[in-house]
Each structure stands twice: as C-alpha cells, then as structure tokens.
Amino acid sequence: MKNLILVLLLFGFIGTGHSQILLKETKLEYRPESMKLDPVSNTLTIKIAEKNYGEFEKNPLAFVKNGFDIQRVLKDNEKEDYDSYQVSFKSTKGHLLANFDKDGELVSSFQKFKNVRLPEDARMKILQQYRDAVVVGNKHIAVSKGWDIHKEFYKVKLRDGDKTRRVKINKEQGAITLVGL
Structure with a gap:
C-alpha cells in the first residue's frame, strides 16, 4: 500500500513537471506582398503579432535588430531605387518608426509606447x-x-x-x- 501511494505521488510530480507550457519567442511574420513599400510615402507598416506579452515594448530596437530582415525589403524594392526607407512597427501599446538608408543601415528611430x-x-x-x-x-x-x-x-x-x-x-x-x- 505504501509503495502504491509513493508511485502515485511520483507519477503526479512527473506529470505536472512535464505539463508545463513552454512559450516560444516572438517572431515577426511577413507575407511576401507585405514587404513592398507604399510608392507614395516610401513607408512599410508591419503589425507586431506578439505571442509573449510585452516583448516588443521592453526593447523595440533589439527586437527589430534580431527579428527584422531589412535586406529582404531592399531586395523586394530594388526596382524602385529609393534613397531611404521608413519602416513602421506597430503593436497594441505603441509604435516604432525606423528610418533606414539605401544600404539598409538604421539612420534614426522614434518610439512611443503608452x-x-x-x-x-x-x-x-x-x-x-x-x-x-x-x-x-x-x-x-x-x-x-x-x-x-x-x-x-x-x-x-x-x-x-x-x-x-x-x-x-x-x-x-x-x-x-x-x-x-
């Protein structure tokens, strides 16, 4: 009887340990047609779909640096021959407006969150x-x-x-x- 109770407790602890939910890091998801710039304003707007709450708001520049491929934007818009690119990242709590030059280097950015x-x-x-x-x-x-x-x-x-x-x-x-x- 004692062994049965110990085995049930052991299975209970092992079961709860393996049932923990692992949260994966947020990835920026793009559709190929979304990487085209608006021809009038030279801007691209990307909505951030966050799976982890607040990851974008904590450090927006690091989030963009690690998860955004500006080279893909340059490749998709190479026919237009732009001198600069303006990419706007929007989330539920605010936005980041990033200005890139024609080589894909970040020139400046403005961020505002509430x-x-x-x-x-x-x-x-x-x-x-x-x-x-x-x-x-x-x-x-x-x-x-x-x-x-x-x-x-x-x-x-x-x-x-x-x-x-x-x-x-x-x-x-x-x-x-x-x-x-």
Missing part, C-alpha cells in the same frame, strides 16, 4: 516626491541615432486626491530627473 512598466529607479523617485499620488498613465518616448538611444523620457500622469499632475522623467546616461509640467 502604459508601460516604469523602471524601478523612476518609480522610487516618484514615490519619494509624491507619496500619496497614484500613477494614472504614462508614455515612454525615445529617439535614437543609429542603434543607440539618443534621448529617452517618460511622461507620467499622477492623481493625488482631486489634483492631477503631469511629470516628465528624463532618463539620460542612467540618471533620472523629475521635471514638473
């Missing part, structure tokens, strides 16, 4: 300065030159009782400063 998780140091700074305030919403805005982020800040909307306050958090070279709006 209601993303604030960095720990920014949350602590807000808590220190506005103790009773509640974060109602935020926007994360970043501009890059090449693959390096040049300017990055958060716009945070705080509610303290019946007062609403907007705060801008500059994030430059690791230092965080609060600017009241």
Whole structure:
C-alpha cells in the first residue's frame, strides 16, 4: 500500500513537471506582398503579432535588430531605387518608426509606447516626491541615432486626491530627473 501511494505521488510530480507550457519567442511574420513599400510615402507598416506579452515594448530596437530582415525589403524594392526607407512597427501599446538608408543601415528611430512598466529607479523617485499620488498613465518616448538611444523620457500622469499632475522623467546616461509640467 505504501509503495502504491509513493508511485502515485511520483507519477503526479512527473506529470505536472512535464505539463508545463513552454512559450516560444516572438517572431515577426511577413507575407511576401507585405514587404513592398507604399510608392507614395516610401513607408512599410508591419503589425507586431506578439505571442509573449510585452516583448516588443521592453526593447523595440533589439527586437527589430534580431527579428527584422531589412535586406529582404531592399531586395523586394530594388526596382524602385529609393534613397531611404521608413519602416513602421506597430503593436497594441505603441509604435516604432525606423528610418533606414539605401544600404539598409538604421539612420534614426522614434518610439512611443503608452502604459508601460516604469523602471524601478523612476518609480522610487516618484514615490519619494509624491507619496500619496497614484500613477494614472504614462508614455515612454525615445529617439535614437543609429542603434543607440539618443534621448529617452517618460511622461507620467499622477492623481493625488482631486489634483492631477503631469511629470516628465528624463532618463539620460542612467540618471533620472523629475521635471514638473
């Protein structure tokens, strides 16, 4: 009887261990006709279908660098002879607008996301300065030159009782400063 119970417990633990769901990383999925640029605006818009929540919002530039093939866009549009390409990546929480030159190098990018998780140091700074305030919403805005982020800040909307306050958090070279709006 004792052996039967031990065997059943062992099978129970093994069964739950093997039944865990493995999440695969998000891949950008393209259809061949979607790689053609709009002839009027020289832009390509790609909607990000995320299987893992928030992967694109965490680090959009790294996501694009690892999962997007600009050489395929260049190949599909070589007959048009464009000098620059503008590719827009859109998700449910925001977008990234990337500008590429004719060789496929990233020139600049602009990204804007809403209601993303604030960095720990920014949350602590807000808590220190506005103790009773509640974060109602935020926007994360970043501009890059090449693959390096040049300017990055958060716009945070705080509610303290019946007062609403907007705060801008500059994030430059690791230092965080609060600017009241």
